[in-house]
Amino acid sequence: MNNSWRFISTIAKKEIIEFVRDWRTLIALIVIPLLIFPALFIALPLLLQSEAAELDALELDVIWQGDINEELEMAFNESGLNVTFEAMPGGLNNLSDTGEEDDRLRTEGIEAIFRLSQNETEWRFSILYLSTSEASNEARNRILIDISAWESDVVNGTLVEAGLDPETTLDPVIWDGDVSSADAATKGEQAGLVLSMFIPMVIAIWTASSAIQPSIDMTAGERERGTLEALLCLPCSRMQLLAGKWLAVATITSAGVAMQIGGLLFAISFLASSSIIGMPTISLTSMLLLLSAVIIFAIMVVAFELALAMKAHSVKEAGSLLGPAILFIIFPALFTQVINLDGIESWWFAIPLVNILLALRELLLDRIIVEHIVVWLLSSIFYAGLAAWFAARQFKREDLVASIS
């Protein structure tokens, strides 16, 4: 085994052993990423579904003021609305005028007040409700659905009375066939589009944020604990030390990102089994390029974070430096999501961070555009080299030998 690799691998191994022995950071950086997407895509919809079912089963109390329509009353009863009839209050400017009724909605356990008034030519209505109450919103929605169905019956009846066919009169321009079958994109491509909207952002933000804690611990943390001086006395060079620490942080970060992607794929396959989303179809070339893009991005981000953390004079200062630095990842990540990829100019692929995020988006859509690949690959390698150079400068500083504690 050559000396350089022995130094680098020994340093990295020791850092990783120390890291995995701290169960709190292990949970934060490995277990949580694994669970976040299944929780988001599987548990959350299930929770929402059960909440919606619970709301559907509720019997809701509604006051009906003004004129009565039997058909509508029957529809209300079928919709689980318990109706109590009252006379229309006087002195209203219009039916939506809440008057004194808002107190009743807040205090009397009434979910909505339905007002109906008929004149010679039309019906007028309003629903008084409390938008901050879910039950009140539910009562309003059920009433609106019933009114819509009743209105449709009224319109159809009027058209039939006038000797017209309601279908051709109301919907004279019709889409022929199945709307979804007219899309030339396959299910897999559609899934790729959906994933391209958030996977690059997730990878970028998670890589940057999960590297912060180990970067600080292995640099400013070592200085503060007084372990760096002993380490610098060893026969390895500062560059080998940096490489070892970089390898450790990159391994930990990659494990976190891999767990997150694993969780995401599990959630997607779960959704695919329910036909909610298809499995993305990505060629092997795109997969390899995706992997390269993520690795180059990780080299750059981890080197940059190690350098900033090493530049700091304490763990506290390193935290203050690296915490806000994450914004430099979040903003480009959000910005990149709205850039239109069709006919995009090549120079976009030379902008730091944006280039990798755009590359990830294109590759998830399985678009292999050689010009773009050359630009993002070369520019990213250049930026990664720049970050490594900056890190090397920080690691070569002589004052590192003095511990801060």
Add this chain to the structure above:
Amino acid sequence: MGGPLLTLTGVAKNFGEVEALTHVDLEINPGQVIGLVGGNGAGKTTLLRLMAGVMEPSNGSILFGTKPVSTMRAKLGVVPESTGLYSRLTAWENIRYHSRMYGISDEVAWNRVSHFANRLEITESLSRHTKGFSRGMRQKTALLRALAHGPDILLLDEPTAGLDVTSARTVRSLVGQLRDEGGTVIYSTHHLAEAQQVCDRIIIVHNGTIRADGSPSDLLEMTGDTTLENAYVSLTSDKARPRNEDKSKDGRLAKWWRRFLTGSTPELKEVGEDE
């Protein structure tokens, strides 16, 4: 190698405008225990770090044999003042980590360490995590770590600072054993009595310069004093330079901001007897 192990020629070290060491010429010969004695901020730790090859001199040269010491760090064993142990590793894992970096197999390192661990009465603690270790245990572990690869020179920065009497005695006894076995130890300390007890040769460092270099009897002869303490006082009679406590490399803006938010010290007024 017949000549000196370590040769310092015209060594100076500056930190910005501060001269930490000025024109140091020294030769470290094998088989000696050498004490670096001086007050706080005298330059002992800087001199040790230069000898350990982790700092480069601003002027002059430090050679291990005929090569720059920074390229020969594998021949040195260093115990910094902070000991530098990882708390989530066991004592043996800490030692093994360093010995692997020196290219020593685990078996060889274990054999060497066992030999000294018995002497330091620490064998049973080698499998324990160092998190709960006392200062004495930490110091002993760091010593074992520095010895595991069989260094030609052992550099110890204040090895007995903060230790209880028994632990300090054990450490001193180990240093004596190393000398008896022909080892070379450079030992920085504040305590003259300790240096006198352990060292064959004492180097007195004051205000970044070497004030005296010789055996305890040489120092007494040099100053004409009867005790080493008096000799030390005579040799370091000029006022110790103020230590630059704020070593931070903050930028101007950061320094200005810190000063801006720092309240001024109240002016002291003389208080009359009746006040």
